[in-house]
Amino acid sequence: MRSRSRLKNGDEAHVYEYKASTAYSPKNRTGRDCTSRLPLKLLTEILSNICPHACDDNYLSLEESMRDGGCMLCDMRDLAQCALVSRRFLVATQTILYHNVRVDPVHYCEREVDLAAKRKRKSFFERNGEPIDAPKQRVEQFSRTVRDNQSLAIQVEFLKMPYMTRETCIADLARTVSVLPNLKYVDLPDGIYSDDRSCVTLKQELEARCPDIRKMKYLRGAERSFALLSQSRPWQNLEILELSRLEIDPNTLVMVLASFPALHEIRLEELPMIDDTIFRRSYSTSSFPPIAKFSLQNTPGLTASGFEAYLSRPEVREVLTHLTLLDTGLIPSELHRILATAPYLRSLRINRTIDRALSPSSIPPLASRSLETFHFEIESHSTSPHDLQPPSESYYQYLASSILAGNFPSLQSLYALSTSLPALLLPPPAAPFANSSKAPPFGLRQPLMLYTKSIPEHDWYLTVITPPTSTNRRGSATATRPISFYNGSTQLGPQWGDKARDSVIVGNGFGGFLAVPNEDGTRPSSSDGYKHKHSRSKSKNSTGWMG
Numbered sequence: 173m174r175s176r177s178r179l180k181n182g183d184e185a186h187v188y189e190y191k192a193s194t195a196y197s198p199k200n201r202t203g204r205d206c207t208s209r210l211p212l213k214l215l216t217e218i219l220s221n222i223c224p225h226a227c228d229d230n231y232l233s234l235e236e237s238m239r240d241g242g243c244m245l246c247d248m249r250d251l252a253q254c255a256l257v258s259r260r261f262l263v264a265t266q267t268i269l270y271h272n273v274r275v276d277p278v279h280y281c282e283r284e285v286d287l288a289a290k291r292k293r294k295s296f297f298e299r300n301g302e303p304i305d306a307p308k309q310r311v312e313q314f315s316r317t318v319r320d321n322q323s324l325a326i327q328v329e330f331l332k333m334p335y336m337t338r339e340t341c342i343a344d345l346a347r348t349v350s351v352l353p354n355l356k357y358v359d360l361p362d363g364i365y366s367d368d369r370s371c372v373t374l375k376q377e378l379e380a381r382c383p384d385i386r387k388m389k390y391l392r393g394a395e396r397s398f399a400l401l402s403q404s405r406p407w408q409n410l411e412i413l414e415l416s417r418l419e420i421d422p423n424t425l426v427m428v429l430a431s432f433p434a435l436h437e438i439r440l441e442e443l444p445m446i447d448d449t450i451f452r453r454s455y456s457t458s459s460f461p462p463i464a465k466f467s468l469q470n471t472p473g474l475t476a477s478g479f480e481a482y483l484s485r486p487e488v489r490e491v492l493t494h495l496t497l498l499d500t501g502l503i504p505s506e507l508h509r510i511l512a513t514a515p516y517l518r519s520l521r522i523n524r525t526i527d528r529a530l531s532p533s534s535i536p537p538l539a540s541r542s543l544e545t546f547h548f549e550i551e552s553h554s555t556s557p558h559d560l561q562p563p564s565e566s567y568y569q570y571l572a573s574s575i576l577a578g579n580f581p582s583l584q585s586l587y588a589l590s591t592s593l594p595a596l597l598l599p600p601p602a603a604p605f606a607n608s609s610k611a612p613p614f615g616l617r618q619p620l621m622l623y624t625k626s627i628p629e630h631d632w633y634l635t636v637i638t639p640p641t642s643t644n645r646r647g648s649a650t651a652t653r654p655i656s657f658y659n660g661s662t663q664l665g666p667q668w669g670d671k672a673r674d675s676v677i678v679g680n681g682f683g684g685f686l687a688v689p690n691e692d693g694t695r696p697s698s699s700d701g702y703k704h705k706h707s708r709s710k711s712k713n714s715t716g717w718m719g
Contacts, residue, residue: 208260216264223251226272231357231387231412234274234332243281244274270324275310275333307337308344315348325351331358346374355382366393379406386410392417399424402431409434416441422450430458436491437465446471448478453485462488467496476506483513494519504550504567505530511540521547521587529563532570539579546580547587549628565590572596578615585621587632593624594635 207215220227225244230237248269255265278284291304311333318325331352338345339361349355358378364371375397378385385407390398395418402424410432415425416439425446429435440446453459460482468474479502483489492514502510504524511517520543548571552562568590575583575597586593597620616639623632 205258207258212260212264215260216267219251219254219261219264220268222254223247223268225274226251226268228272229330233359234276234334237332243279243283245276245279246281246283248274266324267327270327272330273314273328273332275307275314275337277307277334277337307334308341311337311341311344311348315344318348319351322351326354328352329354329356331355333359335359342371342374346377349374350377350381352382354384356384356386358382358385362391365389366391367397368393379404383407384409387412387414389414389416390418392419394418395420398428402427405431408432411435412437412439414439414441415443418443419445421445422447426450426460427458429461432461435461436463437467438463439467439469440471441469443471444473447473448475448481450474451478451482453481459485462491464491465494466492467494467498468500469496469498470500472499472501475501476503476509479510480513483510489513489515492517496521498523499525504548505535508536508538511538511543514540516542518542519545521549523547523549523551525551525553526563526567527553529566530570532566532573535570537577537579538571538574541581543580544582545585546583549587549589551589551628565592568593569596575620576615578617580615581617583616583620584618585623587623589625589628591624591626591633594622594637597622597637 210218223244224242225237225239225247228237251265251269255262279287288303291306318328331348333341333345338359342361342363345358345360349358352358360374360378361371362368364375364378367375383406386409388407388410390413398415398418398420411434413429413432413435420443422445425443429438450460462485483492493516495510495514495517498521502522502524504522504526507522511520517540520540548568550564550567552564568588571588572593574580575586597616616637618639620637622635622637624635625632
């Protein structure tokens with residue numbers, strides 16, 4: 173474009189002005205607006221597809237709720253521009269924008285390159301400059317907006333921001349949440365979970381002004397404030413509660429948990445004073461509430477007897493669907509007692525390190541008609557080189573026999589720390605002319621996604637176990653590479669994809685493999701294969717010469 177001051181004559185300037193006015197002026201279109209007939213709820217649903225992350229109702233932090241394949245700041249900008257269309261679009265757009273507010277640090281697209289250069293404070297003496305803290309400015313602008321406009325503040329239910337922003341903007345965050353009465357989830361600094369002095373004002377604002385909080389966490393140092401929850405009862409709609417490294421007695425724990433009527437997920441980690449007494453039902457005092465998702469980690473005081481007492485209550489059996497047991501007092505040989513008393517359990521995870529092998533003949537098999545996802549991660553303390561197999565393999569043999577007996581009809585995904593489990597889940601092949609009616613029954617009724625690895629530091633290897641059919645009476649186990657169907661130590665992971673045959677196997681130093689593409693595009697073969705291939709090419713050439 174040429175500047176008007178540098179044009180040679182007035183006619184040329186007049187032509188330039190006419191072209192500029194006609195090229196960039198929008199055309200006035202007259203006609204019927206079809207969107208005016210749409211209900212406001214339907215229009216909001218259509219506009220929500222522009223910014224999908226604004227409709228997330230999960231209680232995850234900003235880092236955990238990232239979406240792949242898009243720039244969330246650009247989506248929010250495009251949705252904000254839709255508010256300029258009409259008044260109905262403005263109402264629908266504000267409902268979406270202020271439902272789930274995300275303060276992302278950067279643009280996840282090529283636009284961030286230009287914006288990062290513009291954010292630097294440059295001067296004549298300092299050409300590089302210091303970059304502006306964009307997330308902090310966005311938090312300050314959002315705080316002014318909701319404090320000046322109460323109609324927008326009551327629409328905010330989720331507020332998420334980066335870790336460094338919520339750690340450095342504690343005062344701005346306290347002023348912001350003080351005007352958000354319908355807030356359900358907010359990313360908080362770590363100091364608020366341990367009653368740090370710098371976060372006292374922020375915690376008081378949350379308890380006084382945000383009664384609809386759905387997720388909270390208490391760490392070591394917050395024993396006093398946690399004990400006062402049974403008296404103050406600030407959040408009666410609390411759904412998720414996480415407790416870690418708290419030194420509290422069982423009676424205090426039960427009294428506080430019983431004061432939240434909407435609680436459905438509890439995570440207990442490293443509570444040294446907790447034992448089976450928390451599950452004892454007492455009519456004089458409060459009882460442990462029914463929980464849908466129960467996670468326990470490093471709680472050696474909780475055993476199978478306590479879980480049986482807890483699951484003996486009908487209101488608990490009908491609610492519990494997800495159970496996680498990581499290094500608890502429950503040993504794997506007593507797991508059948510838990511499965512027998514939890515008829516609606518859909519997901520179970522157990523992780524335990526054992527010393528001695530299991531005798532499957534002395535205990536009943538595992539059985540669950542409702543279990544869909546099973547994490548059975550059993551490790552051995554130490555493996556002697558003189559042992560034929562580690563003690564943990566006896567537990568996987570016990571698991572395989574339970575599955576082949578048909579005790580898990582709904583099982584879809586299985587995770588195990590054993591590379592020999594795929595071979596154990598395949599029954600022995602039947603005779604070619606044997607009667608199919610006398611063949612032993614196969615326990616799987618649907619394909620099983622089996623994930624195995626030798627140690628926790630490795631990646632999962634996927635093997636699909638399919639039940640037998642009329643054409644395949646034994647069933648099959650497919651792997652990511654057809655060379656090895658059963659041994660997870662030699663098969664390749666899912667990251668190889670369809671190019672596994674065109675790659676060279678190179679060790680990564682951790683017991684796995686890396687996919688290195690071959691330069692000529694062909695899979696390397698042995699010397700014997702090269703001779704056969706060379707002989708075939710020579711025969712083709714000789715045939716063509718003679719023909």
